[in-house]
Amino acid sequence: MPSRLRQNPDPKSAVIAFYSQWHGERTYVNPPTVVRALKQRDIPPDARMLDIGFGNGEIAVTVAEAFPQGWVEGIDLTEKNVKLAWDRARGREVSNVSFSVADAEILELPAAHYDAVLAMQVMQFIADPDALIRRVFRALRPGGAFLFATPFLPPDPTLHPFFLDAYARVVPNSFQYRTEDAWYGSLFDAGFERIYTAKAHWDPDGQPEAWQQAYRQALAEHNLDYETARRHTWGGLISARKPRT
Numbered sequence: 001m002p003s004r005l006r007q008n009p010d011p012k013s014a015v016i017a018f019y020s021q022w023h024g025e026r027t028y029v030n031p032p033t034v035v036r037a038l039k040q041r042d043i044p045p046d047a048r049m050l051d052i053g054f055g056n057g058e059i060a061v062t063v064a065e066a067f068p069q070g071w072v073e074g075i076d077l078t079e080k081n082v083k084l085a086w087d088r089a090r091g092r093e094v095s096n097v098s099f100s101v102a103d104a105e106i107l108e109l110p111a112a113h114y115d116a117v118l119a120m121q122v123m124q125f126i127a128d129p130d131a132l133i134r135r136v137f138r139a140l141r142p143g144g145a146f147l148f149a150t151p152f153l154p155p156d157p158t159l160h161p162f163f164l165d166a167y168a169r170v171v172p173n174s175f176q177y178r179t180e181d182a183w184y185g186s187l188f189d190a191g192f193e194r195i196y197t198a199k200a201h202w203d204p205d206g207q208p209e210a211w212q213q214a215y216r217q218a219l220a221e222h223n224l225d226y227e228t229a230r231r232h233t234w235g236g237l238i239s240a241r242k243p244r245t
């Protein structure tokens with residue numbers, strides 16, 4: 001269990017506190033990449049979509065613009081993000097989107113309702129990701145897609161203690177990190193098929209200052225050299241399909 005979780009007995013309140021102070025300065029995933037992934041999945045033009053943990057709303061608004069006949073429903077833990085996202089949608093004159101406060105871990109999701117569910121850089125905050133994956137599967141219509149982006153642990157388990165610590169430091173109050181294979185296992189277990197990943201390697205030196213500092217502190221504590229860690233610092237956008245029948 002990563003150290004941050006041990007230190008923090010109430011991670012959900014900590015996430016809410018952190019994102020209530022946040023100014024929404026950036027998206028954590030490139031919005032056009034999300035749109036491209038949805039188009040690759042042949043999501044219908046009038047799709048119903050759910051964006052879990054929409055953050056500043058930029059991804060949901062960009063997706064809504066790309067699917068003008070569709071509808072994007074955004075949920076997030078904080079009022080602050082809801083306000084940021086509504087302001088963004090109004091400023092861009094996008095009306096096929098809605099934003100509300102809800103916790104994806106307890107919100108009841110309608111069965112066979114959505115064509116796509118997004119969770120961009122959110123799974124690392126979810127206490128029971130397998131339960132959420134099963135609920136998302138149930139909420140998707142046949143042929144619907146679940147797209148989520150998250151940092152991956154590298155395959156070499158000896159590097160896991162470093163990455164669990166480093167990621168928990170750079171993404172405050174996050175604790176749920178897995179290998180790409182482990183995510184695929186959970187998705188297959190839930191019934192998903194045709195799973196693929198758009199992988200991205202992150203150069204730690206290209207990250208924001210606070211990110212770099214946290215990463216280097218973790219390197220020092222784990223006595224790991226920068227080059228070894230750098231080569232294993234990557235994540236991706238996983239896309240999985242619910243079978244059509």
Ligand SMILES: C[S@@+](CC[C@H](N)C(=O)[O-])C[C@H]1O[C@@H](n2cnc3c(N)ncnc32)[C@H](O)[C@@H]1O
Nearest residue numbers: 027028029053054055076077103104120121125
């Ligand atoms: C790292 S940010 C990502 C924001 C956005 N998806 C992006 O990629 O730019 C994580 C977001 O997930 C939200 N979040 C975390 N746990 C959540 C939960 N259980 N239900 C809904 N939203 C959650 C946080 O409030 C935060 O806005």
